[in-house]
Amino acid sequence: MPAPAPQVGVAARACSTVGGVSTYAPAPAASAARTRVLDAATRLFYAEGIHTVGVDRIVTEAGVTRATFYRHFPGKEDLVRSYVQEWDARIRAEAAAGLAELTPREFLPVLVARLGQEMCGPGFRGCPFINAAAEYPDPQDPVALAIAEHRRWFRGLVVRLLEEAGVPEPSARADLLMLLRDGAMVGAALGDPAGVARSLERAVRELVSGADRT
Amino acid sequence: MPAPAPQVGVAARACSTVGGVSTYAPAPAASAARTRVLDAATRLFYAEGIHTVGVDRIVTEAGVTRATFYRHFPGKEDLVRSYVQEWDARIRAEAAAGLAELTPREFLPVLVARLGQEMCGPGFRGCPFINAAAEYPDPQDPVALAIAEHRRWFRGLVVRLLEEAGVPEPSARADLLMLLRDGAMVGAALGDPAGVARSLERAVRELVSGADRT
DNA sequence: AGAGACAGAACGAACGTTCTATCTCCCCAG
DNA sequence: CTGGGGAGATAGAACGTTCGTTCTGTCTCT
Known part of the structure; x- marks a missing residue:
């Protein structure tokens, strides 16, 4: 299943870590920006590895700013788990x-x-x-x-x-x-x-x- | 073959990259320091992954300074290949x-x-x-x-x-x-x-x- | 009005890498 | 036998870059 094909936003629950308190918005659902981030991350992580791609690459290729990224994910670790x-x-x-x-x-x-x-x-x-x-x-x-x-x-x-x-x-x-x-x-x-x-x-x-x- | 057991210094040829010119010593053979570095790298790379362990960890666990490390390896990339x-x-x-x-x-x-x-x-x-x-x-x-x-x-x-x-x-x-x-x-x-x-x-x-x- | 995305600067930490300076040990000329 | 001299190891500061993360704004929608 190497194809990107991210049309399904299935089970993308936030599932916050116990101590993790986001200082920002309450809980944004599966928005377009979040989907774009997860898609870009999926493509890059699979093609180039996880530790080698930074959030800069991801937000750039997703056409999203860092602020938007951190609005939807507590951090990179959480993004990887979501991936x-x-x-x-x-x-x-x-x-x-x-x-x-x-x-x-x-x-x-x-x-x-x-x-x-x-x-x-x-x-x-x-x-x-x-x-x-x-x-x-x-x-x-x-x-x-x-x-x-x-x-x-x-x-x-x-x-x-x-x-x-x-x-x-x-x-x-x-x-x-x-x-x-x-x-x-x-x-x-x-x-x-x-x-x-x-x-x-x-x-x-x-x-x-x-x-x-x- | 997960065991460390690095007693053999087999085929540890330097094999410098074409353009790589070391500004330092001519070509140190398989010294004790080099062996210790390669051993520590082997143990850490295998146990924790390659991108996750930095040269700081390696030189610390090898009991070697950064200068010594860079005397024996052109860089981390070369160390990984040697590993x-x-x-x-x-x-x-x-x-x-x-x-x-x-x-x-x-x-x-x-x-x-x-x-x-x-x-x-x-x-x-x-x-x-x-x-x-x-x-x-x-x-x-x-x-x-x-x-x-x-x-x-x-x-x-x-x-x-x-x-x-x-x-x-x-x-x-x-x-x-x-x-x-x-x-x-x-x-x-x-x-x-x-x-x-x-x-x-x-x-x-x-x-x-x-x-x-x- | 208010929430979400945008733009972009900035943070501290860690990365890989280079540098200066001191020390130790072995080889070889005297 | 003695005493430099040089190579290799040591210590530790410092380089510039990139990392993950946070902040200050502005803009655009409903």
Whole structure:
């Protein structure tokens, strides 16, 4: 999911940190300015990394002033968390849409195929969650927690899909799929995406689909 | 390979950038101070990320002054490249040592087992190359090039091992193994290492060892 | 009138980097 | 054996830049 496509403002709740008291406005909703900031941040963070892009770059590319930025976000740390959470929300929405028109048995291969396509698309730079995690080593950091929550949800989704498809050992097979997904994301970002996509599809076929059904 | 253990000063060549002219001494060899700096950098970079640790932290923990640091490294960028290259050299040395006393057929399972152990060890924070790559998106960056070179070498090693072990399709199977390795590294760093180690071992067994021999 | 976005200056801190100056140790000429 | 001399390490101040953050205004809407 490397595409910007920020049309959804899903679940962009402010979720203020306990002690954080904004000296400014009470609580601005998802305004146009806020969306522009989050979009620019998403694009820049994903393409160039998080610690390397400063708020100057973000506000400039968003066409927003610093004052506006700090009206909508307590600080950069909070923006990063929102960046992760918004990407998470986007993927959950996609998954929900896919599940609405496909059976669990059909959905898994589609998921893998879509992953392979994305890896080969332009601007692909690996999994945003994995990349972000590399920059936030502390597991207790809010950003790391948001990443962990996304991964937990995703694994849960895969387990559910495998269960409903009647695949034996759904939990162990979900672990395997996560392994393959993560490896593919990394390998495609660092090497030959097309080759990785082929390897991934083959591995999934042999390990999951081929294990009980062919 | 998360352990510090910097006893080897392998291949710590200066390799000055073309235009870089040090206004200081001609070319100091691998001195004690340089080693201490590189060791501290290795420990900090791996544990906390690269962009987050400044030279202040490094020189402080190395017990070295800034002047000494800049006598041995043209700048931080060069230190980061040395950090990657030294880790690469350490792994190559380990591989060479392993190959000296094991046959290719024996070596591969040992490699996987050792990987599983390392993942579960204390202080494990994922693959240093994958983590560093997340912070250096530009493929032309010297750091990214060093990472790519290490990965190329490692894949070559795996291909050679598979060939000499008589495994069919060594190239495709090497891609698969890389996929699994990368996935395991990421998964162990972000989730349950022991579970990932189990998944990895099982996947390798089913995909490589089990494909022609059991 | 009042809230939100705009413009832009300014803050202190940290960044990577350079400088001056003193000290220590080893090598080699005397 | 002695005693410079030079290279490397030390200490610490200081450079300019950039960082994240805050402030003072003005403008534009409803």
